[in-house]
Structures are given as structure tokens and as C-alpha cells.
Amino acid sequence: MASYDRTFFDNVYNHAFPVLLRVVHRIVASREVAEEICHDAFVKLYERIDRFPDVDQATWWLLRVGKNLAFNYSKRQQRERSAYERSSSRGETVSDGADETVMRNEVAASVQTAIDELPKNLREVLVLSEYGDLSYREIAEILTISVGNVKVRAHRARARLQKVLEERGAI
Amino acid sequence: MRSEPTNGDALSALLKTLPMPNVQAARGRVASRIDSTLSRRNHSYAWWKRAVAVPLPAVAAVVLVVGSLAVVTMSGFLPSTDASAHVEPDAADALDIKVHVDASHTADLLDWLNEQDVGNVTIQLPDSATFDVLGEPVLVRPEELLIEPIDPGEEGSE
Known part of the structure; x- marks a missing residue:
């Protein structure tokens, strides 16, 4: 790799890594898997680093690839595990004995489950928006859809999530 | 910029309760793994699979020469017709x-x-x-x- 490409790769890494990690982590709900997917996505980026005119284009492509890898992993997991296994093994460790912590973990698990139950087209917009802190324009670039479509999906995702959480008493 | 449904602040706050990864720690771990993968890949990458940058004029010259040679060679193998066999x-x-x-x-x-x-x-x-x-x-x-x-x-x- 030429030194220019290496510098460009490093710039993309520094710029995109936090966003990619947060988005992927929210989809797969596992630190190890999220880091593995980030690694794979950046290696893919490295293989075609000379195709991107600027950091933004590379970042959007990277987020698209990372998001797809994460959803593929999540889909495989859903097929392989029963609902009980998913809920019990998901995410962060539960319970240190304090009631407040237990309650917080239960709420978090409930929110995570509600996010997972969203249709993929709504879920990806919600995750990119809420956990990637990306603008609607950036999400539109990543998903290759219109900004208006992003707004509609974001609204529907939040409305559906709120309804589900209200029904389950989380809100 | 975002359209907020009713009670949207409560929802946003709830979404933020989910545990987030430690970005700084993960950044170093993933970076070292990427470096390791890329250096291993560079060493094991077969030479015949590597991309080589070739100047466009050189490619054009080679294509021209090969094309000319092909035409000359093929003209020697073309079947002769009656018209071409008869010489005025x-x-x-x-x-x-x-x-x-x-x-x-x-x-x-x-x-x-x-x-x-x-x-x-x-x-x-x-x-x-x-x-x-x-x-x-x-x-x-x-x-x-x-x-x-x-x-x-x-x-x-x-």
C-alpha cells in the first residue's frame, strides 16, 4: 500500500471506527462480534481503498458493509438460537445483586428486544440515527435511498418502538 | 432535523440506556488485528495475483504491436480464393x-x-x-x- 493510501486508510479508520462500532454493536449486541465485524469491514475497505475519492465516501461504504455484515450475523443467530437462548445470552452480564442494576438491565434487555423485533428497513435507520449519530442525509447515502424515505422510516421506527415499549411497560 | 413522535425524549433517553462499547479500548484492539491481518496477507499474497500499474501509452503500444503481428500472421493462413490466385x-x-x-x-x-x-x-x-x-x-x-x-x-x- 502506498503511503498516501495508508494515510487515507488511517483517516477513514479514525473517522469511522467509533460510528461503525456503535452501530454494529447495537445490531449484534456483542462486543467480540462487533469488533470482529469492524475488523472484517476495514479489511474489505483496505482491499479497495483506491476507489474512494474522499473520507466521506469511504465511511458511507464502510458503514453499509459493516451494517450488512452485522445483519447477516444477527440473522444467522436468530435462526440458530431459540428465543429463550437469545434473551438469556444476549448482551451484557446481568445482575450484580443490586435491585437498581437488575431493573436497569431488564429495561435495557427489553429495549434491545424491541429494537430487534423491528423490521430490518426500520431497524437499520433507527440504529444508524440513534447510535451512529448520523444525519438523515448521511443515512440516505449509506442506505442509497432518498432523504425523505429516511425520514419516513425513522418516524415509523420510533413510533413502533414507542408503542411496543409502552405496551411492555418500559415507558 | 429528526421528526420526534410524542414522548420522543423519553424514547431517546430509553434508547441511550443500552450499554455502549468502550470505543477507545476497541479501537486499539481492532487496529492491531487489522495490522496483523494485512501484514500476513501481504506476505502470503502470491506475486501473480498482485496488481501492477502499467502506463496507458505502454499498454497502447503493446496492443498495437500485437495486433499488427496478428494481422500479418493471419494473412499468411487465409485460404486463397480463385480471385486471389489469378494474377493479372x-x-x-x-x-x-x-x-x-x-x-x-x-x-x-x-x-x-x-x-x-x-x-x-x-x-x-x-x-x-x-x-x-x-x-x-x-x-x-x-x-x-x-x-x-x-x-x-x-x-x-x-
Whole structure:
């Protein structure tokens, strides 16, 4: 790799890594898997680093690839595990004995489950928006859809999530 | 910028309760893994799979040369048609035919040439050929020129 490409790769890494990690982590709900997917996505980026005119284009492509890898992993997991296994093994460790912590973990698990139950087209917009802190324009670039479509999906995702959480008493 | 449903702040706050990864720690771990993967891949990458940058003019030149060679080569293999086999007398002057003839069949070639109605024929002999002078040189008119085969029995008699 030429030194220019290496510098460009490093710039993309520094710029995109936090966003990619947060988005992927929210989809797969596992630190190890999220880091593995980030690694794979950046290696893919490295293989075609000379195709991107600027950091933004590379970042959007990277987020698209990372998001797809994460959803593929999540889909495989859903097929392989029963609902009980998913809920019990998901995410962060539960319970240190304090009631407040237990309650917080239960709420978090409930929110995570509600996010997972969203249709993929709504879920990806919600995750990119809420956990990637990306603008609607950036999400539109990543998903290759219109900004208006992003707004509609974001609204529907939040409305559906709120309804589900209200029904389950989380809100 | 975002459209918020009712009670949207509560929802946003709830979404933020989910545990987030430690970005700084993960950044270092993933970076070192990427470096390890890339360095391993660079070493094991077969040379014939590597991309090589070639200047466009060089590619164009190579394509031109190969194309020209292909045309020249293929023209030698094209089947001859009746039209191309027939050579008009006017065009015979421009015809350049190379025929390699064994020395023992030189007489046959001369006989054949005598039978053809083709104007001037130039025979290019090998550069390395050496000939002995036989008899006396004479001047003849082109129309009177008749090439007769040499009787092998007469060779060296003078």
C-alpha cells in the first residue's frame, strides 16, 4: 500500500471506527462480534481503498458493509438460537445483586428486544440515527435511498418502538 | 432535523440506556488485528495475483504491436480464393513471391518460369552462394533471352 493510501486508510479508520462500532454493536449486541465485524469491514475497505475519492465516501461504504455484515450475523443467530437462548445470552452480564442494576438491565434487555423485533428497513435507520449519530442525509447515502424515505422510516421506527415499549411497560 | 413522535425524549433517553462499547479500548484492539491481518496477507499474497500499474501509452503500444503481428500472421493462413490466385499480367511486376528451391531442382524451376507469361522475373540467390564463371560473357536482348537448363553431364567439362 502506498503511503498516501495508508494515510487515507488511517483517516477513514479514525473517522469511522467509533460510528461503525456503535452501530454494529447495537445490531449484534456483542462486543467480540462487533469488533470482529469492524475488523472484517476495514479489511474489505483496505482491499479497495483506491476507489474512494474522499473520507466521506469511504465511511458511507464502510458503514453499509459493516451494517450488512452485522445483519447477516444477527440473522444467522436468530435462526440458530431459540428465543429463550437469545434473551438469556444476549448482551451484557446481568445482575450484580443490586435491585437498581437488575431493573436497569431488564429495561435495557427489553429495549434491545424491541429494537430487534423491528423490521430490518426500520431497524437499520433507527440504529444508524440513534447510535451512529448520523444525519438523515448521511443515512440516505449509506442506505442509497432518498432523504425523505429516511425520514419516513425513522418516524415509523420510533413510533413502533414507542408503542411496543409502552405496551411492555418500559415507558 | 429528526421528526420526534410524542414522548420522543423519553424514547431517546430509553434508547441511550443500552450499554455502549468502550470505543477507545476497541479501537486499539481492532487496529492491531487489522495490522496483523494485512501484514500476513501481504506476505502470503502470491506475486501473480498482485496488481501492477502499467502506463496507458505502454499498454497502447503493446496492443498495437500485437495486433499488427496478428494481422500479418493471419494473412499468411487465409485460404486463397480463385480471385486471389489469378494474377493479372500488369500486377505481376509488383508480385513478390519467395520460393525456396533445392539446388537439384533449379532446372525444373527455370523450365517452369519459361512456360509462364510473366514479364521480368528476378531471382534472388543466397548471399553465401559462389559461382564459377563458365564461357565468355555475351550481351543479349531481353526478348531473345532464353534460359536453358544446364546438362549436368556438361558441368565442369570446360
